[in-house]
Amino acid sequence: MASYKLLLLPGDGIGPEVAGGMEVVLGALKETGLATFETETDLVGGCALDAHGSPLSDETLARARAADAILLGAVGGPKWAGVAYENRPEAGLLRLRKDLELFANLRPAICYPALADASALKRELVEGLDIMIVRELTGGVYFGEPKEITTLPDGSKRAVDTQVYTTGEIERIAHVAFDLAAKRSGRVASAEKHNVMKSGVLWKEVVTKVHAEHYAQIELEHVLADNCAMQLVRRPKQFDVLVTDNLFGDVLSDLAAMLTGSLGMLPSASLGAVDDSGVRRALYEPCHGSAPDIAGQDKANPIAMIGSLTMCLRYSFGLGEAADALDGAVMDALASGARTADIAGEGTNPMGTRAMANAVADAL
Amino acid sequence: MASYKLLLLPGDGIGPEVAGGMEVVLGALKETGLATFETETDLVGGCALDAHGSPLSDETLARARAADAILLGAVGGPKWAGVAYENRPEAGLLRLRKDLELFANLRPAICYPALADASALKRELVEGLDIMIVRELTGGVYFGEPKEITTLPDGSKRAVDTQVYTTGEIERIAHVAFDLAAKRSGRVASAEKHNVMKSGVLWKEVVTKVHAEHYAQIELEHVLADNCAMQLVRRPKQFDVLVTDNLFGDVLSDLAAMLTGSLGMLPSASLGAVDDSGVRRALYEPCHGSAPDIAGQDKANPIAMIGSLTMCLRYSFGLGEAADALDGAVMDALASGARTADIAGEGTNPMGTRAMANAVADAL
Ligand SMILES: CC(C)[C@H](C(=O)O)[C@@H](O)C(=O)O
Ligand SMILES: CC(C)[C@H](C(=O)O)[C@@H](O)C(=O)O
Numbered sequence: 052m053a054s055y056k057l058l059l060l061p062g063d064g065i066g067p068e069v070a071g072g073m074e075v076v077l078g079a080l081k082e083t084g085l086a087t088f089e090t091e092t093d094l095v096g097g098c099a100l101d102a103h104g105s106p107l108s109d110e111t112l113a114r115a116r117a118a119d120a121i122l123l124g125a126v127g128g129p130k131w132a133g134v135a136y137e138n139r140p141e142a143g144l145l146r147l148r149k150d151l152e153l154f155a156n157l158r159p160a161i162c163y164p165a166l167a168d169a170s171a172l173k174r175e176l177v178e179g180l181d182i183m184i185v186r187e188l189t190g191g192v193y194f195g196e197p198k199e200i201t202t203l204p205d206g207s208k209r210a211v212d213t214q215v216y217t218t219g220e221i222e223r224i225a226h227v228a229f230d231l232a233a234k235r236s237g238r239v240a241s242a243e244k245h246n247v248m249k250s251g252v253l254w255k256e257v258v259t260k261v262h263a264e265h266y267a268q269i270e271l272e273h274v275l276a277d278n279c280a281m282q283l284v285r286r287p288k289q290f291d292v293l294v295t296d297n298l299f300g301d302v303l304s305d306l307a308a309m310l311t312g313s314l315g316m317l318p319s320a321s322l323g324a325v326d327d328s329g330v331r332r333a334l335y336e337p338c339h340g341s342a343p344d345i346a347g348q349d350k351a352n353p354i355a356m357i358g359s360l361t362m363c364l365r366y367s368f369g370l371g372e373a374a375d376a377l378d379g380a381v382m383d384a385l386a387s388g389a390r391t392a393d394i395a396g397e398g399t400n401p402m403g404t405r406a407m408a409n410a411v412a413d414a415l
Numbered sequence: 416m417a418s419y420k421l422l423l424l425p426g427d428g429i430g431p432e433v434a435g436g437m438e439v440v441l442g443a444l445k446e447t448g449l450a451t452f453e454t455e456t457d458l459v460g461g462c463a464l465d466a467h468g469s470p471l472s473d474e475t476l477a478r479a480r481a482a483d484a485i486l487l488g489a490v491g492g493p494k495w496a497g498v499a500y501e502n503r504p505e506a507g508l509l510r511l512r513k514d515l516e517l518f519a520n521l522r523p524a525i526c527y528p529a530l531a532d533a534s535a536l537k538r539e540l541v542e543g544l545d546i547m548i549v550r551e552l553t554g555g556v557y558f559g560e561p562k563e564i565t566t567l568p569d570g571s572k573r574a575v576d577t578q579v580y581t582t583g584e585i586e587r588i589a590h591v592a593f594d595l596a597a598k599r600s601g602r603v604a605s606a607e608k609h610n611v612m613k614s615g616v617l618w619k620e621v622v623t624k625v626h627a628e629h630y631a632q633i634e635l636e637h638v639l640a641d642n643c644a645m646q647l648v649r650r651p652k653q654f655d656v657l658v659t660d661n662l663f664g665d666v667l668s669d670l671a672a673m674l675t676g677s678l679g680m681l682p683s684a685s686l687g688a689v690d691d692s693g694v695r696r697a698l699y700e701p702c703h704g705s706a707p708d709i710a711g712q713d714k715a716n717p718i719a720m721i722g723s724l725t726m727c728l729r730y731s732f733g734l735g736e737a738a739d740a741l742d743g744a745v746m747d748a749l750a751s752g753a754r755t756a757d758i759a760g761e762g763t764n765p766m767g768t769r770a771m772a773n774a775v776a777d778a779l
Binding site for chain 2: 127136139141145171172173176192193195198199200203207208209210211212213214215216217218219244246247248249250252253254276277278280281284285286298299301302303304305306308309310314
């Protein structure tokens with residue numbers, strides 16, 4: 052049986068707790084004999100800044116390159132609100148994404164039946180919801196240059212960010228979206244603002260072309276990003292795969308995640324291209340952030356982090372059987388009534404991070 | 416009694432119908448003696464392109480400058496999907512905003528009690544909702560240069576949009592937000608992505624400074640734009656005044672409007688600075704778009720357009736009494752059961768655009 056090298060980057064806030072929960076499950080997974088892993092743990096974000104003076108050291112980056120996959124908890128928190136822009140915890144995560152060229156961010160927004168009532172939306176609108184958001188992750192306004200603040204002659208300031216997209220960047224993310232759709236319901240919606248942005252014009256043009264040339268059997272719809280936000284609220288189940296740029300993807304994927312009522316349950320994958328040695332670089336992380344308000348209290352829900360491991364098994368290692376088993380264990384734990392505070396109904400007694408992880412491990 | 420010069424720009428799609436409905440109400444308003452208006456009607460958007468080869472002619476722009484206020488219906492539609500970028504209907508609206516320097520876009524998101532059940536959200540989350548979104552409208556990625564698509568040596572393309580904000584642009588929109596909050600609940604939330612964008616860093620810095628120097632009594636909260644989208648869904652009533660940039664404002668205001676379940680009821684105001692002669696340039700328009708699918712069928716809800724007139728009375732002319740009367744008339748019409756198709760419950764018999772406008776005029 053193959054053994055995979057995982058780099059664990061628990062990070063800040065609730066990151067270490069949920070990563071700890073995931074390690075419990077990883078241990079159980081080894082015992083089942085379904086897969087084995089060597090793990091290494093390192094720092095990213097605010098804790099890395101505190102320890103090394105940088106939110107991602109060159110050594111950690113080298114380890115990330117050498118790993119078969121990376122599992123990240125979360126970065127950031129109010130403790131680092133005052134640090135210089137290039138040293139903020141988020142810069143560590145952004146450097147990982149950019150340097151490993153993890154251009155395809157997959158964010159499933161799934162409404163778990165047991166939790167449909169936790170949604171702000173009416174049950175019938177979200178029950179059975181299963182959207183896959185495909186967000187471009189290494190381009191757009193996140194990385195375009197110039198990105199700077201300059202001082203004008205009168206002493207006031209001028210800030211600039213630059214949204215840049217090339218044909219190639221749009222093509223490769225479009226392929227990811229269409230390939231996923233082919234395995235799902237066969238529908239893709241592409242969101243941009245071509246009525247205002249030149250990058251939106253190119254985005255729409257390239258997605259249309261990739262579709263016509265390679266995926267005629269897939270249904271493609273173009274939707275303006277503002278309208279997309281509305282439609283996600285009005286009738287979310289109209290969407291299956293939703294592909295969009297880095298910034299719109301940031302907002303729309305958080306919106307979609309919140310619709311499900313299961314934010315603490317949603318994982319994500321950030322995938323790169325397959326390199327010469329046949330390895331696809333990949334980083335997996337929960338959608339929730341570092342939640343500093345509940346950090347260190349054994350309250351966080353580890354399921355999103357465990358789900359990130361499931362995605363890792365599936366996308367990085369093709370271990371469909373192990374992934375299914377893990378998915379099933381989460382379902383079983385939920386069905387047996389295991390609930391952390393974020394998903395516990397009123398009047399019920401929630402369990403802690405560790406207990407929830409144990410419940411999943413036991414179910415496995 | 417003063418007489419005001421209004422420029423009506425009905426535009427495309429359902430624009431002419433809802434503008435027609437508003438004119439009925441304008442007639443009734445004259446009869447009450449509460450205010451009188453001279454109106455002039457002109458073209459903008461697709462219809463202007465068809466007639467003059469430009470979505471906003473220089474003559475129309477000159478008329479817009481000369482008017483005391485502008486009332487616009489909607490622009491755009493599939494008919495013009497193929498026209499050149501600089502001639503698309505939206506360019507007419509964007510030119511109006513930019514040339515008249517209408518930098519402050521006020522978009523109320525109000526949930527009308529009678530319509531709370533039309534929201535996708537659970538009733539208790541939206542009942543009584545009353546958010547005022549203050550969107551910067553003449554800066555950011557909408558207008559920054561370079562904004563272009565270039566061809567690279569290998570024949571592929573590169574698209575660029577530029578997000579630019581200066582201290583002065585942020586200061587003036589911050590003042591609008593804080594001044595509004597002072598007359599409301601005294602709370603402002605400011606949304607940006609300072610963790611990724613330099614314009615977000617400057618935005619946060621300037622809003623913080625304006626607050627500290629002039630509005631210490633107002634409560635200010637900074638929220639990341641992605642989190643803001645989540646919070647709008649999770650617990651929308653936590654917000655009162657929400658100030659944000661042009662692009663985030665586009666997405667977040669549409670999202671907030673959809674939450675209310677009353678999209679066809681929501682007006683907006685786009686205000687400029689007060690010029691040397693004491694006039695504040697202003698354009699009022701409904702939040703809904705041109706809705707080409709129902710255009711010309713006497714189905715559209717004219718209340719958002721009528722509400723835009725109400726905002727005009729209040730913000731441009733200080734006619735609080737007339738504005739209150741008009742608001743009251745809309746409430747009375749709704750209370751008496753008047754409903755267009757978009758807000759009619761199941762099994763009820765909706766009325767048309769014109770009938771709804773008449774119902775409001777009669778109530779007046
Ligand atoms: C932490 C932050 C830089 C990041 C982003 O904006 O991409 C986060 O919001 C996300 O969506 O992963
Ligand atoms: C029509 C379009 C250019 C416009 C915008 O993006 O600003 C619209 O969506 C709006 O919000 O008024």
